[in-house]
Amino acid sequence: MESLEYLEKDIKEIIIDEETLQARIKELGKEITESYPEGTELILICILRGAMIYMADLARCINLPVSFDFMDVSSYGDSTESSGNVRIIKDLDDSIENKDVLIVEDIIDTGLTLKHIINMLETRNPASIKTTTLLDKPDRREMKQVEVDFNGFEIPDKFVVGYGLDFAEKYRNLPFIGVLKESLYS
Numbered sequence: 001m002e003s004l005e006y007l008e009k010d011i012k013e014i015i016i017d018e019e020t021l022q023a024r025i026k027e028l029g030k031e032i033t034e035s036y037p038e039g040t041e042l043i044l045i046c047i048l049r050g051a052m053i054y055m056a057d058l059a060r061c062i063n064l065p066v067s068f069d070f071m072d073v074s075s076y077g078d079s080t081e082s083s084g085n086v087r088i089i090k091d092l093d094d095s096i097e098n099k100d101v102l103i104v105e106d107i108i109d110t111g112l113t114l115k116h117i118i119n120m121l122e123t124r125n126p127a128s129i130k131t132t133t134l135l136d137k138p139d140r141r142e143m144k145q146v147e148v149d150f151n152g153f154e155i156p157d158k159f160v161v162g163y164g165l166d167f168a169e170k171y172r173n174l175p176f177i178g179v180l181k182e183s184l185y186s
């Protein structure tokens with residue numbers, strides 16, 4: 001593939017390259033498949049916008065009948081720090097009552113976003129709720145009670161972009177996870 005020079009010049013360091021990402025996602029797909037009874041109809045809930053690329057690749061590694069739904073929440077705006085406020089911008093289109101759902105997140109930082117989403121979806125009486133996140137920053141966890149069922153990679157407490165993750169809506173289309181040069185956000 002052509003390199004994305006226009007974006008790559010802003011990256012200080014690649015922390016997870018494309019090959020490593022894709023190999024781990026294959027493993028996660030297998031783990032997820034094996035954790036459900038054969039033929040379970042699974043609803044994948046993409047937390048927009050960051051998880052869209054992860055979910056697209058992950059879904060193709062899950063050997064079950066899956067459907068997609070999307071929820072957009074906001075806790076960060078254009079800053080790199082959590083506000084602690086989680087707002088629902090777009091709710092699910094379909095009911096999850098008596099359905100098996102897997103929440104697909106890009107990254108768990110403080111855990112506030114995921115905790116809020118789980119609490120809200122539990123009130124809708126799904127048959128089961130599991131969670132997967134591509135990235136986990138365990139150093140920053142505030143909500144110890146948030147447990148992720150399928151976790152891709154633990155990463156250090158650095159602001160990362162690429163593979164769905166943005167800074168001010170940019171860099172989502174990089175095929176790897178990288179750290180932005182500090183000069184761009186300080």
Ligand code: XMP
Pocket residue numbers: 050075076082105106107108109110111112113114158159160161165166167
């Ligand atoms: P909390 O703190 O609620 O945050 O667990 C989860 C949400 O915060 C965003 N987030 C990031 N986005 N690079 C990003 O592009 C990062 O390093 C980062 N850390 C947290 C993300 O939207 C996630 O859903």
Ligand code: MG
Pocket residue numbers: 050076165166
């Ligand atoms: Mg973001």
